[in-house]
Amino acid sequence: MTHSHAFLDTARRVIATEADALRQLGEGLDGDFDKAVETMLSAKGRIIVSGMGKSGHIARKIAATLASTGTPAHFVHPAEASHGDLGMMAQGDVALVLSNSGETPELADVIAYTRRFNIPMIGVASRPGSTLIKQSDVGLILPPAEEACGSGIVPTSSTTMTLALGDALAIALMEHRRFTPEHFREFHPGGKLGAQLSRVSDLMHKENALPLVSEDTSMADALLEISQKGFGVVGVTDANGALAGIITDGDLRRHMDGLLDHSAREVMTRAPKTIPPEALAEEAVALMNARKITCVFVIDPQSDGAPLGLLHIHDCLRVGLG
Template sequence: MSDTFLDTARRVIRAEADALGTLAEGLTDTFGDAINLLLNAKGRVIITGIGKSGHIARKIAATLASTGTPAQFVHPAEASHGDLGMITSADVVLAISNSGEAPELANLIVYSRRFDIPLLGITSVAGSSLGRECDVVLLLPRLGEACGTGVVPTTSTTMTLAMGDALAVALMEHRAFTPENFRAFHPGGKLGAQLSRVSDLMHTGDQLPLIAPSTPMSDALIEISRKGFGVVGIKDASGHLAGIITDGDLRRHMDGLLSLTAADVMTASPVTIAPGALAQKAVAMMQDREITSLFVMDPAGQPTPLGLIRIHDCLRVGLG
């Protein structure tokens, strides 16, 4: 039985992979027309579909919205009962139906034609009701479903999903959408953590442990304990970060420690990081050098430390 299940899984996956290859090879300049239609929208992309197409439509809407193209899913049945009011003349409608004949789409299609709202369709039948009414049609190859019976949406939904991803990425690249833009829409979870900047996690202002080079080590120890970071920065008369004192420095100078000054104990020219760097880079630097903190410095040359980031701050948000 196990072999039979594996055979089925491989057959389905290969069928869908082959379909995606056929879809890619069959794309024409119409895809560019679709992108231009979406780029010219002054409002949102309204995405609709029923059944399995509706589930795919929701995912496409979410992908577009998270990559810089305002988008919203509107259920076609709810549209017929008042939700048509969500769609404005500044929007573009993207309607999805493999057959192009889903009756639930009828009122929404009529509404888009009545109010001159651009209509983009994804279907496998150019001559269908949807295909005939669209301003631009993205045609899916008419291939059998991977279920083998031709009745369960499998291959067709995979191709539709891929087409939606292709639209989203093409729009994203045209707009030069950056990881920082992406993070703005993904502040939570692992994605948000991976794209966090040092400036998002660093400690600033009065929290910073900073002393002068001439500070007696007795006072330096008080500052280390008071700020609670296990380190202290040494700032010279001009405001530059001259050095840093860590637990390791303390251990190396235990003999007569209290008779020394901060300048005697510090490690000069410490490793620092810029506030705009990814926090993941800070983690890598700390792990590579086996340290737990980095002072944050302005790459433009501002001498005074802007902040301090610790490995604990990065671990707290899921990095490391």
């Protein structure tokens, strides 16, 4: 057997072991999971997530996932809790404490603090009789699944199960709150995911930046507006201020002969494609790609048709879309 085959065999064994652990976790969930979700929903403050070592890394991720899905949360390091960080926990909060053994000594101060100040505590551990589970208001027990390292020394299956359990709690809370992609963007404005959830209204150019002329405007003045605003297009509005048409470089080429003798109304393409301000910017990118255009006017379908803004493909590319 070559080394590469041995490595692949190891990888598949590890993944199969952890997948089996997740299956056991899912099958073993009971009413205590419901109690944990209800306890977290009742929090008037935040969810304080704590854990030591590998459990601490998982705790940080769970806190981040909760916070970005509408459940205010932050991580408190148990070793630093004794040195002032316990002040980050207050009545109205709920503690979510992770420890595979349930006997992690560094958690003692966190556990004692929750008991002293009547802060509800949800414990996650693999031993039902452990100190953490005994002290918890709600105990979530990890099944006795085999660690993927084979020797039981390296936290692998146990941390994977804890991570999945945290995701399950976060999504249960999110669904109960009817948390939407738009909400997610408010909690998670940065990065590629935030960009995908940007609204057209967040990126569009508006007010004085809009290239607009009336239908009666001469093409000499329309060309000046195109040049000054720098988008390569101009919108044409009717007597009521509604968008009646658009003039693009294609329209200019089609009317090249005697162009300056025409009005904007005579050159424009009527009823141009528009997009509402509340649409996701990704929808605008799809529209522009499908129509092979570089910008689109923004109009509220509930309004009188007046242009609110203009979105250029470069605006979308700038935030990582496209």
